[in-house]
Amino acid sequence: MENNTFPLYFNLTMFLNLGSFRYPTFVLCFLLYVFIVSANAVIIMVITREKNLHEPMYLFIVCLCLNSIYGSTGFFTRFLRDLLSDSHLISRWACFTQVYVIYTYASYELTILGIMAYDRYVAVCQPLHYHSRISLRVVYRLVALAVIYPAFSVFTCVYLSARLPLCGNEIPKVFCANWPIVKLSCVPTGLNNLVGMLVSTTTVFLPLLFVLYTYLRIVLVCRKKSSEYKSRVIQSCLPHIVTFVNYSITVFCDVSLSRINVEELNPFLGVILSLEFVVIPPILNPLVYGLKLPKIRKVVFKMLSCLKRCH
Template identity: 35%
Template sequence: MILMNSTQVSHFTLDAYFDVGLLKYVIFLIILTFYISIIGANVFLIVVICVNRSLHEPMYLFLCSLFVNELCGSTGLFPSLLVQILSDIHTVSAPLCFLQIFSVYTYANVQFYNLALMSYDGYLAICHPLHYNTRMTSNKAAMFIALTWFFPILHVSVMISLSGSLQLCGNIINKVYCDNFLIVKLACSDTTANNTYGLVYMFTVIAALIIVIFYSYMRILRVCFSGSKQTRQKALSTCTPHLVSLFNFSFGGFFEIIQSRFDMSGVPNMLRIFLSLYFFTFPPLFNPLIHGLNLTKVRIICKSLLFGKV
């Protein structure tokens, strides 16, 4: 209710959609297939980790947090996207628009926190294996997971509060889903607070997470080059899925930033839409496959559940 009273518009128009005729039903089925696959893969691995006590270790708990976040982010985007694909009028009410912003931005932030946490966990396991069980206990892992959710939710809540207080002079968002940055660009009131808050968050929190990731992997690489063959194999098996997830996330995040900050009118509509959806489609779809197939314990338990006793 606060958001509706503080903005001049009651709804937003998503202007990136265009008429594709009967092809919209094919696109609908493709998107629906992606969504069902994401839900199925992530739910399956969450259940596997939760019901097997042998997987109640920090590394698998961090993976569980990653999969839960991917479920939340996908559910914040795809149901609305599917409705918009079949609709002829691509509008969304202001409260639902801000709710979607909360969902997708929380997903992006929690994902980044999770990847930083997983890199730090890998650093401890490889660089300090003898002290790992004392430095990364189950209680500490639970505390880290709670923080990776608390701070992003707090950040996104503050961000939306600042955006919701703006006076808007338009309601057209050139995207297939609601985006906070594009709403701020619609403001005809002072956006200094929004811009300052975003810059401070980027140069403090985001910079700190990047430093953690780079430091962790630099130390891991150092062990890889100087350690024994067995140590190198352990490091590669532990870090390869993490690095793939990180590059996949960074690749999608790069296109998401480009989409929001720069003029993409020269890019074909279908390609623009694909790039904007990459961030919310491919990481949640491939992360369960990457980690599920790579981790021996998870792979064995999945086989036993699907095909009987192994």
């Protein structure tokens, strides 16, 4: 009875039978992971090494890149192994660990984007108070809040899910997720649903609404300014807007996928939709910030030219 209600393993059922394409797919995904880690590491190295980039906006970008490496590692280390395996069983402990890592990654992304929006809001709407309101002490406090609250709230969700007696062990995804596990419960899940809704509201919807509010205020301020001022604001805010819109779309796709019957979808489409939010943002973030922000782009190109001369 113990093994039936608290299964020792979960079965990830959305893996496709790749046949002879298994190894090329593994190589492609491994190279993708290497690119994600390398690209984000370059942005982190550039910002930490260049003293003129030790400003709040760039420190927040470092946090975003660190989170990309964290989330990608939490996903790819297991996913790459499963690509080469005929069995897609994952131990109970490993499954809930993966749930925690991926969900904290998702929450960190939104809370960091939220404090980045606040940084841009103060810079554009209250420029004379920027250095007093966004001091290094404030930056450290904001980052601590953006990390600590999701860590505890996601842990609460995972802990409540781990206590549920389950009537099955099949998870219709290529990685472990909380909601599919809750749906396997043999008992009512009212508390899980309530806590999950509270956590989703505070770590997903509130940051989203806050970002929208800050950019509405920025737009209202820019309406009365010159074209040159608007151009500078767009150049400063565009990377954050692109990152925010991209991540919002990928999260919406994942949330929508978790609420429908996955078996009714095209299997390939289901896999793509489930992978979006753990793959696309970590790829896009370093490209957007590395190519769009002049200070970072200048240092990156300088490093590349030095590497060419060395060879």
